[in-house]
Amino acid sequence: xxxxxxxxxxxxxxxxxxxxxxxxxxxxxxxxxxxxxxxxxxxxxxxxxxxxxxxxxxxxxxxxxxxxxxxxxxxxxxxxxxxxxxxxxxxxxxxxxxxxxxxxxxxxxxxxxxxxxxxxxxxxxxxxxxxxxxxxxxxxxxxxxxxxxxxxxxxxxxxxxxxxxxxxxxxxxxxxxxxxxxxxxxxxxxxxxxxxxxxxxxxxxxxxxxxxxxxxxxxxxxxxxxxxxxxxxxxxxxxxxxxxxxxxxxxxxxxxxxxxxxxxxxxxxxxxxxxxxxxxxxxxxxxxxxxxxxxxxxxxxxxxxxxxxxxxxxxxxxxxxxxxxxxxxxxxxxxxxxxxxxxxxxxxxxxxxxxxxxxxxxxxxxxxxxxxxxxxxxxxxxxxxxxxxxxxxxxxxxxxxxxxxxxxxxxxxxxxxxxxxxxxxxxxxxxxxxxxxxxxxxxxxxxxxxxxxxxxxxxxxxxxxxxxxxxxxxxxxxxxxxxxxxxxxxxxxxxxx
Amino acid sequence: xxxxxxxxxxxxxxxxxxxxxxxxxxxxxxxxxxxxxxxxxxxxxxxxxxxxxxxxxxxxxxxxxxxxxxxxxxxxxxxxxxxxxxxxxxxxxxxxxxxxxxxxxxxxxxxxxxxxxxxxxxxxxxxxxxxxxxxxxxxxxxxxxxxxxxxxxxxxxxxxxxxxxxxxxxxxxxxxxxxxxxxxxxxxxxxxxxxxxxxxxxxxxxxxxxxxxxxxxxxxxxxxxxxxxxxxxxxxxxxxxxxxxxxxxxxxxxxxxxxxxxxxxxxxxxxxxxxxxxxxxxxxxxxxxxxxxxxxxxxxxxxxxxxxxxxxxxxxxxxxxxxxxxxxxxxxxxxxxxxxxxxxxxxxxxxxxxxxxxxxxxxxxxxxxxxxxxxxxxxxxxxxxxxxxxxxxxxxxxxxxxxxxxxxxxxxxxxxxxxxxxxxxxxxxxxxxxxxxxxxxxxxxxxxxxxxxxxxxxxxxxxxxxxxxxxxxxxx
Ligand SMILES: [Zn+2]
Numbered sequence: 001x002x003x004x005x006x007x008x009x010x011x012x013x014x015x016x017x018x019x020x021x022x023x024x025x026x027x028x029x030x031x032x033x034x035x036x037x038x039x040x041x042x043x044x045x046x047x048x049x050x051x052x053x054x055x056x057x058x059x060x061x062x063x064x065x066x067x068x069x070x071x072x073x074x075x076x077x078x079x080x081x082x083x084x085x086x087x088x089x090x091x092x093x094x095x096x097x098x099x100x101x102x103x104x105x106x107x108x109x110x111x112x113x114x115x116x117x118x119x120x121x122x123x124x125x126x127x128x129x130x131x132x133x134x135x136x137x138x139x140x141x142x143x144x145x146x147x148x149x150x151x152x153x154x155x156x157x158x159x160x161x162x163x164x165x166x167x168x169x170x171x172x173x174x175x176x177x178x179x180x181x182x183x184x185x186x187x188x189x190x191x192x193x194x195x196x197x198x199x200x201x202x203x204x205x206x207x208x209x210x211x212x213x214x215x216x217x218x219x220x221x222x223x224x225x226x227x228x229x230x231x232x233x234x235x236x237x238x239x240x241x242x243x244x245x246x247x248x249x250x251x252x253x254x255x256x257x258x259x260x261x262x263x264x265x266x267x268x269x270x271x272x273x274x275x276x277x278x279x280x281x282x283x284x285x286x287x288x289x290x291x292x293x294x295x296x297x298x299x300x301x302x303x304x305x306x307x308x309x310x311x312x313x314x315x316x317x318x319x320x321x322x323x324x325x326x327x328x329x330x331x332x333x334x335x336x337x338x339x340x341x342x343x344x345x346x347x348x349x350x351x352x353x354x355x356x357x358x359x360x361x362x363x364x365x366x367x368x369x370x371x372x373x374x375x376x377x378x379x380x381x382x383x384x385x386x387x388x389x390x391x392x393x394x395x396x397x398x399x400x401x402x403x404x405x406x407x408x409x410x411x412x413x414x415x416x417x418x419x420x421x422x423x424x425x426x427x428x429x430x431x432x433x434x435x436x437x438x439x440x441x442x443x444x445x446x447x448x449x450x451x452x453x454x455x456x457x458x459x460x461x462x463x464x465x466x467x468x469x470x471x472x473x474x475x476x477x478x479x480x481x482x483x484x485x486x487x488x489x490x491x492x493x494x495x496x497x
Numbered sequence: 498x499x500x501x502x503x504x505x506x507x508x509x510x511x512x513x514x515x516x517x518x519x520x521x522x523x524x525x526x527x528x529x530x531x532x533x534x535x536x537x538x539x540x541x542x543x544x545x546x547x548x549x550x551x552x553x554x555x556x557x558x559x560x561x562x563x564x565x566x567x568x569x570x571x572x573x574x575x576x577x578x579x580x581x582x583x584x585x586x587x588x589x590x591x592x593x594x595x596x597x598x599x600x601x602x603x604x605x606x607x608x609x610x611x612x613x614x615x616x617x618x619x620x621x622x623x624x625x626x627x628x629x630x631x632x633x634x635x636x637x638x639x640x641x642x643x644x645x646x647x648x649x650x651x652x653x654x655x656x657x658x659x660x661x662x663x664x665x666x667x668x669x670x671x672x673x674x675x676x677x678x679x680x681x682x683x684x685x686x687x688x689x690x691x692x693x694x695x696x697x698x699x700x701x702x703x704x705x706x707x708x709x710x711x712x713x714x715x716x717x718x719x720x721x722x723x724x725x726x727x728x729x730x731x732x733x734x735x736x737x738x739x740x741x742x743x744x745x746x747x748x749x750x751x752x753x754x755x756x757x758x759x760x761x762x763x764x765x766x767x768x769x770x771x772x773x774x775x776x777x778x779x780x781x782x783x784x785x786x787x788x789x790x791x792x793x794x795x796x797x798x799x800x801x802x803x804x805x806x807x808x809x810x811x812x813x814x815x816x817x818x819x820x821x822x823x824x825x826x827x828x829x830x831x832x833x834x835x836x837x838x839x840x841x842x843x844x845x846x847x848x849x850x851x852x853x854x855x856x857x858x859x860x861x862x863x864x865x866x867x868x869x870x871x872x873x874x875x876x877x878x879x880x881x882x883x884x885x886x887x888x889x890x891x892x893x894x895x896x897x898x899x900x901x902x903x904x905x906x907x908x909x910x911x912x913x914x915x916x917x918x919x920x921x922x923x924x925x926x927x928x929x930x931x932x933x934x935x936x937x938x939x940x941x942x943x944x945x946x947x948x949x950x951x952x953x954x955x956x957x958x959x960x961x962x963x964x965x966x967x968x969x970x971x972x973x
Contacts, residue, residue: 051699
């Protein structure tokens with residue numbers, strides 16, 4: 001494998017198709033929701049009924065521009081939609097509305113990490129808006145193809161990189177980074193299994209010494225980073241074999257079969273269709289204003305990578321936590337809002353906050369119906385106050401988790417307040433050590449046999465005894481304090497127990 | 498033929514005076530449709546609904562709560578969507594297709610209480626100049642049933658001229674409203690591109706298509722235009738320019754001295770029937786005598802008009818008609834179990850479309866294909882800009898341009914069917930308004946020696962519908 005890459009340098013470009021996070025489709029008012037019953041999100045426009053006309057979704061333009069700005073593109077203040085003509089059953093108009101000669105965004109770039117802590121800049125050729133096609137379903141009937149047009153007309157952007165990627169690994173790193181930016185900025189939900197994000201890759205090999213560049217092929221429709229990498233590796237091997245044996249590569253379209261880990265040639269260039277692009281006469285040219293671009297620039301501020309770097313330095317939280325917290329812009333905001341509301345601000349508290357959000361909040365969120373943190377019942381205001389109370393030692397971690405659960409279920413603002421919950425449930429930790437002593441003495445009297453075993457060196461009994469004590473205090477004692485006093489009573493005092 | 502009132506104002510008066518009722522009128526129209534079935538003007542007639550609606554609207558009129566178009570009996574070219582009604586587009590391809598929604602123009606006339614009497618015959622997908630390209634058979638001219646009524650809105654023109662209704666909505670991509678209006682002796686208005694929403698108008702050539710109005714009386718044209726024009730959020734190419742009260746505008750006095758009429762000499766040159774040339778020149782002379790300033794203007798790129806028009810409209814049509822593939826609706830060829838998707842497409846489209854439509858799809862596919870796009874499509878787009886510029890220059894010198902509407906009066910059925918190029922030349926005087934997106938109206942100007950109507954065309958500046966209609970009213 002490495003041998004091949006030494007003799008031949010892979011030259012790879014990616015086309016990334018990303019559905020845009022809009023409520024409605026690109027050119028009609030139909031819902032863009034996934035997983036609706038077949039053919040329920042359809043209308044005359046997206047079904048291509050005679051006389052229906054497209055009307056451009058402004059939100060799609062906004063999101064496409066956001067992607068363009070995040071990927072450092074230049075923007076065409078006036079771009080043109082075009083028709084790409086071809087016949088396919090899931091394409092109801094017989095053409096796809098896309099952009100051809102003048103895309104919305106062009107000439108951008110993105111940096112990816114490479115070996116030795118270096119960074120490599122990869123050019124973005126263009127980003128354009130287009131509409132998705134419907135789905136052909138072959139699995140249900142043996143003799144008929146069924147069609148679901150719910151997906152038809154959902155807005156997409158196609159991000160086309162320059163052929164400046166030189167290994168399958170680089171391709172996967174780049175794809176991951178772009179996915180992260182798209183999901184972080186809420187441009188795309190990034191769901192690759194459902195096809196919200198999918199990749200085409202074009203690849204050719206270049207002889208390192210002879211500088212000769214061989215023919216290019218295209219691998220279509222890859223919907224995971226692993227498939228992208230695996231398919232590219234297989235295609236590199238195939239091309240290498242062809243170069244060595246025939247000294248030429250035909251311009252083929254390649255399909256990757258993920259189940260069998262195989263690639264197959266779909267069609268050759270000669271068989272490829274002529275798409276007869278021409279400007280879409282049903283839409284006027286798309287114009288964007290400088291003000292809109294400024295507004296979007298303002299809204300982006302920091303990209304995930306930059307945020308992560310800042311979190312590491314400013315809050316000194318572990319990288320693994322920073323990584324999770326910067327996957328989603330709203331979680332980022334939730335984290336920082338909580339931090340800002342803390343009364344006790346130190347690195348330990350920052351770590352506690354990061355831990356709590358990663359372990360408790362995100363876990364709860366994943367189990368809830370709305371995965372949106374904005375809908376999460378516990379807001380930064382109350383979480384910060386819970387974390388402050390925990391820090392002062394008035395409650396222990398177990399109690400804090402219990403309080404947190406009550407906060408989630410609480411109905412009104414007052415009932416969500418951790419102070420109120422702790423008071424009304426009498427959750428405060430027992431601060432008075434003599435009170436704890438009395439309880440311990442009581443327990444040891446009941447479990448004399450166990451106490452003797454513990455004293456004679458059976459250390460595992462300790463947990464059992466602490467458990468009993470905690471149960472009696474309803475968790476209100478600090479386990480560390482309990483342990484300390486227990487040891488003192490059993491091993492030092494030697495009172496007549 | 499039963500006599501029916503010619504105009505909406507007559508209908509209103511007669512109803513007010515109690516001399517007719519709306520159901521009576523509908524009855525007469527339906528009788529005229531039946532008694533002149535040989536003209537083949539209609540593809541579907543809404544007998545029952547028209548009658549029911551007539552009774553409702555009649556009550557509204559008496560109650561003083563009727564809409565602006567109450568009393569109007571209107572037919573609709575079968576390329577415009579009327580909800581839950583067949584919309585065949587004159588094609589076998591859509592012979593079983595029911596429209597799922599109303600076109601915006603239809604919504605707007607229905608809101609004003611117009612009564613739709615039926616859907617009219619037309620050339621298949623509005624492609625033709627004689628109405629001989631209909632799957633439902635040729636339409637005949639009421640002045641001479643051996644002759645064509647013009648096309649593609651032939652059925653619409655005949656329905657108005659032969660007393661089957663008061664007005665009709667047609668579509669005009671290269672003269673399809675004006676040319677049949679001219680052949681049938683009525684008024685036909687093609688509006689500025691974007692003045693009337695295209696939503697619900699089956700696309701032939703999107704950047705040329707516009708809904709047009711055919712009527713006996715120019716006042717009716719103005720009143721209907723008042724209701725159907727104006728911005729529509731469903732058609733992004735429709736204009737946000739405010740709608741004027743066209744009816745009021747055309748009642749205003751004209752001071753002839755304020756108006757310069759352009760006389761385009763190219764339009765009177767080769768291929769124009771002598772009687773047409775004489776009739777129009779005579780009209781110009783009359784106008785001049787009445788004080789109008791008539792000035793010669795030039796449209797130097799006239800030779801490009803027909804080739805540019807056919808390249809661009811065919812290109813757009815080849816794409817617009819791709820949706821008729823047998824997959825979701827319309828005609829689907831009967832297939833063998835072994836046939837694949839390719840066979841379904843090929844056979845469905847070969848069997849479902851007529852000759853003229855196929856000719857244009859092939860021409861359009863060709864001019865858009867790689868290697869020819871630059872040579873044909875792009876070049877034609879540039880030439881279109883030159884033609885637009887010509888008009889820009891002409892309208893610096895003149896307010897209106899007067900030409901004949903057609904080079905000949907109605908020709909005989911089958912006369913030109915074997916010669917598409919000759920057929921295309923019959924659009925020479927009308928297509929330029931579509932190329933430049935300008936408003937133009939055809940009005941009856943006289944008759945030739947066979948008693949066939951001659952049409953006069955007034956072309957105006959963009960969005961000057963009021964101006965061309967006012968001048969038309971004056972000439973009439
Ligand atoms: Zn839709």
